[in-house]
Amino acid sequence: MENSKRNNRGIEENTMAILDASGVKDAQDVDDDRLSFLEAVRASSIVPESGTAPTGKMLGAIFQILKDGKSLELTMASYQLLNALDKHFPRVYLSHSDKSKLSSTKQFELVVKEAWSPFVLGSEGVYSGREAAVKHSSEPLDSFGFHLLIQDIAQVANGANFQVFDTKPLGDMLAFQYLVNVLEGDFLPRNTAYRETKNWALLRESMLNMILEAFLLLISGGKGEGFQTRYNVQGSRRISYKSLIKDCVSIISNRCYLHAGFSLYDLKTPEESSAKTIHSCDAAVSIALVELGKGTCTAVQKLLVLIMELDMSKKQADMQGCTTRADGVRTPLVEIILDELTYNEDLLSPFFQAFSEPKWKLEMILQYFWKYITKPSVRTRRSNNSSEDATFGGVLKCFSNGTNTKSIIKKISTEVSQLLLAHAFQAYLSLQHSVEDIADSREDIGGSSVVQICESMISAFHNLRRMDEDVEIMPLAKEALFTAATILSTKS
Amino acid sequence: MIRDGSVVRCNEVHFLVGVVIEQNVCELLGLVKLVHIFIQTKRKSDIPALRNKQLDVINDVADLPHPNAQNEFLNYVCILGHQMEEISSEDDISLWGLHVFGNQKTPPPLVFPELGSCMLLQSVMNNELNSVLEIRAEKGETFLTGLLINGWLSKLVSTRGHVEEIVATWSFNLMLYSSKEELRTSACDFWCAILPSKNEVDLPSVKLDWLPSYAELKRALEIYGFLLDSSINNSSMSEMVCTDSNSEGPPQNIRTWFKFLAACCQVRSARTIFSTSEAEELAGLIIWLLLDRQLQGLSLLLYECMLSVINFFTDKEWNISCKNVAESLAYRIPKDMNCLRIVECISGISTRSKHLRSVVAFRILVNCFDGKVTDAEDILKMLMSVNVKDKKCDFFKMYIYLVLTENWLLADPLLVNKTMIFEMWGVCLRNCSCQISSTDLRSYASKVRNKASYLLQSTVSR
Numbered sequence: 001m002e003n004s005k006r007n008n009r010g011i012e013e014n015t016m017a018i019l020d021a022s023g024v025k026d027a028q029d030v031d032d033d034r035l036s037f038l039e040a041v042r043a044s045s046i047v048p049e050s051g052t053a054p055t056g057k058m059l060g061a062i063f064q065i066l067k068d069g070k071s072l073e074l075t076m077a078s079y080q081l082l083n084a085l086d087k088h089f090p091r092v093y094l095s096h097s098d099k100s101k102l103s104s105t106k107q108f109e110l111v112v113k114e115a116w117s118p119f120v121l122g123s124e125g126v127y128s129g130r131e132a133a134v135k136h137s138s139e140p141l142d143s144f145g146f147h148l149l150i151q152d153i154a155q156v157a158n159g160a161n162f163q164v165f166d167t168k169p170l171g172d173m174l175a176f177q178y179l180v181n182v183l184e185g186d187f188l189p190r191n192t193a194y195r196e197t198k199n200w201a202l203l204r205e206s207m208l209n210m211i212l213e214a215f216l217l218l219i220s221g222g223k224g225e226g227f228q229t230r231y232n233v234q235g236s237r238r239i240s241y242k243s244l245i246k247d248c249v250s251i252i253s254n255r256c257y258l259h260a261g262f263s264l265y266d267l268k269t270p271e272e273s274s275a276k277t278i279h280s281c282d283a284a285v286s287i288a289l290v291e292l293g294k295g296t297c298t299a300v301q302k303l304l305v306l307i308m309e310l311d312m313s314k315k316q317a318d319m320q321g322c323t324t325r326a327d328g329v330r331t332p333l334v335e336i337i338l339d340e341l342t343y344n345e346d347l348l349s350p351f352f353q354a355f356s357e358p359k360w361k362l363e364m365i366l367q368y369f370w371k372y373i374t375k376p377s378v379r380t381r382r383s384n385n386s387s388e389d390a391t392f393g394g395v396l397k398c399f400s401n402g403t404n405t406k407s408i409i410k411k412i413s414t415e416v417s418q419l420l421l422a423h424a425f426q427a428y429l430s431l432q433h434s435v436e437d438i439a440d441s442r443e444d445i446g447g448s449s450v451v452q453i454c455e456s457m458i459s460a461f462h463n464l465r466r467m468d469e470d471v472e473i474m475p476l477a478k479e480a481l482f483t484a485a486t487i488l489s490t491k492s
Numbered sequence: 493m494i495r496d497g498s499v500v501r502c503n504e505v506h507f508l509v510g511v512v513i514e515q516n517v518c519e520l521l522g523l524v525k526l527v528h529i530f531i532q533t534k535r536k537s538d539i540p541a542l543r544n545k546q547l548d549v550i551n552d553v554a555d556l557p558h559p560n561a562q563n564e565f566l567n568y569v570c571i572l573g574h575q576m577e578e579i580s581s582e583d584d585i586s587l588w589g590l591h592v593f594g595n596q597k598t599p600p601p602l603v604f605p606e607l608g609s610c611m612l613l614q615s616v617m618n619n620e621l622n623s624v625l626e627i628r629a630e631k632g633e634t635f636l637t638g639l640l641i642n643g644w645l646s647k648l649v650s651t652r653g654h655v656e657e658i659v660a661t662w663s664f665n666l667m668l669y670s671s672k673e674e675l676r677t678s679a680c681d682f683w684c685a686i687l688p689s690k691n692e693v694d695l696p697s698v699k700l701d702w703l704p705s706y707a708e709l710k711r712a713l714e715i716y717g718f719l720l721d722s723s724i725n726n727s728s729m730s731e732m733v734c735t736d737s738n739s740e741g742p743p744q745n746i747r748t749w750f751k752f753l754a755a756c757c758q759v760r761s762a763r764t765i766f767s768t769s770e771a772e773e774l775a776g777l778i779i780w781l782l783l784d785r786q787l788q789g790l791s792l793l794l795y796e797c798m799l800s801v802i803n804f805f806t807d808k809e810w811n812i813s814c815k816n817v818a819e820s821l822a823y824r825i826p827k828d829m830n831c832l833r834i835v836e837c838i839s840g841i842s843t844r845s846k847h848l849r850s851v852v853a854f855r856i857l858v859n860c861f862d863g864k865v866t867d868a869e870d871i872l873k874m875l876m877s878v879n880v881k882d883k884k885c886d887f888f889k890m891y892i893y894l895v896l897t898e899n900w901l902l903a904d905p906l907l908v909n910k911t912m913i914f915e916m917w918g919v920c921l922r923n924c925s926c927q928i929s930s931t932d933l934r935s936y937a938s939k940v941r942n943k944a945s946y947l948l949q950s951t952v953s954r
Contacts (some may be wrong), residue, residue, distance in 0.1 A: 014949040018942075036943075039836055047840035047849070047902055076791045084841055170789070283741050288789020290673060291747055327785055353642075429647050458621065465624070475638050478625050482635075484645045485621045486612075487651050 009454040012055045015040050019061060031074060034065055038077050046084055060206060069171015072284055080173040086185055091115045094189045110193040111374050121210040135308045143214035146284040147244050149176055153296060154247040157254045170288060173296045180299040183208045186459050187306050189480035194313055200322040204314055208306055216328040251300045253350040297354060305357050309331045338368055352423040358430035365424040369395045372411040392428045394447035399460035410473055414464055414471050422480035425457055451491055454484035504535055514632050523572060588833035589784025592784035593742045596717040599669040604662045611656055629903040641678045646685035649698055655686060667748045668712045671743045680748040684755040689762035695916055706770040716742045741786050750793045754800035768809050775817045782837040783830055795839050802844045822855035831856050831892055835899045846903040853899035869906060872916040880927050887936035894943050921948040
């Protein structure tokens with residue numbers, strides 16, 4: 001053990017020396033050295049059968065190269081290396097103990113390694129890391145640095161305006177994707193272990209929870225207030241949990257990658273090629289932009305799903321009395337998103353168009369409906385065991401008679417109803433597919449069969465049309481109905 | 493105008509204002525500014541961007557009203573080009589990078605009027621529900637496009653368990669040739685969803701009336717402008733200026749091409765789309781594409797694709813296929829920094845990619861010695877015999893040998909117990925690290941020394 005530690009230090013010294021910028025060097029040489037450094041870490045940690053994990057200092061240096069975003073080559077290489085290293089040397093993982101072979105119950109042990117993290121966590125991060133967050137400097141990120149990063153990306157996504165040689169936005173996007181991967185790698189095994197053991201402390205100590213808690217600390221704590229005013233002075237940027245989520249929703253809804261980085265290299269049909277489509281855009285950056293933009297949207301979605309899973313586990317822990325006052329009270333993410341979508345109805349369609357994770361997509365839509373369907377007891381009931389009313393089948397039942405339908409479309413327009421029904425149906429079918437894959441059971445999640453759901457979908461739209469004669473059925477809804485009809489004709 | 497190769501100044505550009513329209517001057521000024529930045533930083537990675545900018549400026553020339561103005565202007569841009577060229581050849585630190593894509597060709601048509609008569613639509617058109625849906629055969633393509641974009645189509649075909657030929661070819665062409673991001677990615681998602689089987693060994697879950705073949709994928713790449721025998725990129729700037737490179741470089745569809753290829757390789761148990769030799773060729777191709785700087789931003793995609801392709805082979809096939817892939821690459825690769833790039837871009841993250849990395853490095857090394865030595869011991873003897881004190885010693889070559897040898901020795905299973913080889917390697921490294929003086933200013937001398945002492949240190953600590 002002692003020996004391997006000394007060994008590690010030797011490797012660290014030797015490898016870090018590559019980055020040593022003493023001597024006369026131009027920019028190209030510095031870049032070259034950084035590349036050789038990355039390659040050296042790969043060669044000593046990943047390629048050999050029993051590679052040694054890089055030290056915290058080395059990992060910090062790689063993360064710094066990623067954050068700097070100096071050139072596309074460096075950014076891509078550092079991002080790839082960090083992810084490969086995390087996969088090779090996970091910080092948190094579940095080990096299956098040998099007992100599980102004997103007993104029928106699964107037995108996990110959660111292994112948490114003490115390792116470098118790109119985040120500064122806990123309360124010391126709130127105060128000591130603030131300078132770092134403001135300056136985007138070389139320290140690991142705290143919650144605010146994380147939020148600033150998301151804000152930067154959201155601004156780029158809004159403007160979609162790239163400078164010819166600016167690789168910084170690409171660096172931001174990849175740094176963000178990496179951070180979400182880190183959060184995920186830390187959270188998922190903890191959540192699995194929590195479900196087995198009901199030990200809330202496992203999740204309380206997850207990076208994700210600690211980052212979100214830091215936002216609460218900021219709002220309630222006295223020192224935090226001073227900090228917040230300081231931030232507001234720093235420009236028009238407001239830091240809060242809600243505005244973080246707002247930024248996330250806007251990144252997803254914008255789907256900036258659909259409109260980014262094109263023209264110069266698009267295939268042209270003969271008629272088009274005469275049209276002038278040349279833009280000053282670095283070829284490599286323009287090709288990368290779409291892919292990385294898309295990856296960023298996926299990462300934002302992943303982050304939201306992780307928070308929603310955390311909320312769910314926390315609610316469970318609350319009910320079992322495992323949480324304490326120190327845990328703080330956070331508004332569930334689904335509620336924040338739904339508020340944002342209600343307030344900003346233009347986002348509704350693009351958000352659900354882009355949000356593809358079926359479980360939470362369906363959950364959000366169902367909760368949206370239940371806000372407007374008058375059934376007072378339903379919300380308390382659904383928190384315990386999923387009663388039938390809280391399922392998609394339950395919502396469709398509300399559209400099965402004229403009076404109910406009328407009262408719903410009075411509160412939410414026919415258009416929104418159509419949109420939500422179609423998206424919910426789609427999410428329902430996706431879930432259905434994954435259920436079939438696992439168990440090959442045609443049983444529905446929540447009671448009714450696929451055939452029943454399809455029939456109810458069609459009758460719901462008949463009712464919508466009866467209530468509102470002039471209603472135009474939207475293309476998305478037509479496609480949903482077409483799918484329902486096809487399923488009915490093949491399954492019955 | 494400026495013949496002695498001195499740097500063009502901004503005010504000299506204003507000299508041209510009389511003959512060119514203002515917008516072009518702005519563009520040209522932008523270019524001059526970039527050249528100046530380049531002169532200061534000498535960052536070679538800026539060169540491709542500079543070239544693009546230059547092309548932009550040249551493309552605008554066509555709009556100039558007078559032929560005289562056009563000539564004057566072109567002249568000027570050419571001078572700038574030569575200046576860039578001179579600077580980039582000033583110091584001889586070379587960079588990797590090949591010109592893998594040339595001019596694009598015309599893609600096949602994407603309009604399929606017969607789509608309206610496909611069974612998928614017909615089955616519902618006769619349904620009473622069509623009074624609401626109002627699908628008509630002539631609008632069939634629009635409706636199917638909606639189904640594709642919004643993700644219904646994969647659900648529909650997996651319900652029906654069947655994809656008709658017309659739907660398959662239509663979506664395949666959209667995936668590889670549509671210039672609309674939404675269409676090509678939805679089509680790619682569709683194909684990636686229908687290709688796999690339900691469980692690992694099962695029969696395919698969806699019956700496909702048409703499956704693309706290797707030839708189709710290859711053809712797409714050629715339409716994207718892929719140069720089969722892509723020669724070395726050191727094509728000079730002036731050459732670049734003179735060719736009409738309106739659509740050089742791959743289109744965005746290259747991304748869906750990679751994803752689709754990866755998906756095809758992953759479903760071998762359910763559908764065999766490629767033969768073993770075709771897969772070998774594809775593996776070589778993917779690695780080759782990593783040499784194009786334009787595709788740097790897609791390297792993650794390329795790495796994933798590479799892993800899928802090398803996992804395509806069965807364990808039995810792998811040893812031979814790995815050698816074949818390595819040999820074809822080694823045979824084609826120019827003996828410069830590209831050798832190192834090609835080895836380093838094989839990630840070494842899985843057992844097979846480690847193996848491939850080692851074999852490729854070995855094959856290139858053999859090729860570097862013109863095949864005169866093929867045995868591990870002989871190669872190391874050769875390296876040991878290099879006299880680094882010799883005035884004529886080629887340090888650039890030595891640098892390449894060092895990196896290649898390191899990568900080869902790192903993961904060659906045949907050498908595990910041959911301590912002699914590693915001792916020889918140690919001697920070679922000591923030669924380089926101790927015998928090159930730190931005041932040796934010849935290019936690459938210090939790089940060789942630093943590399944060798946790093947490698948020496950790390951073999952000791954290992």
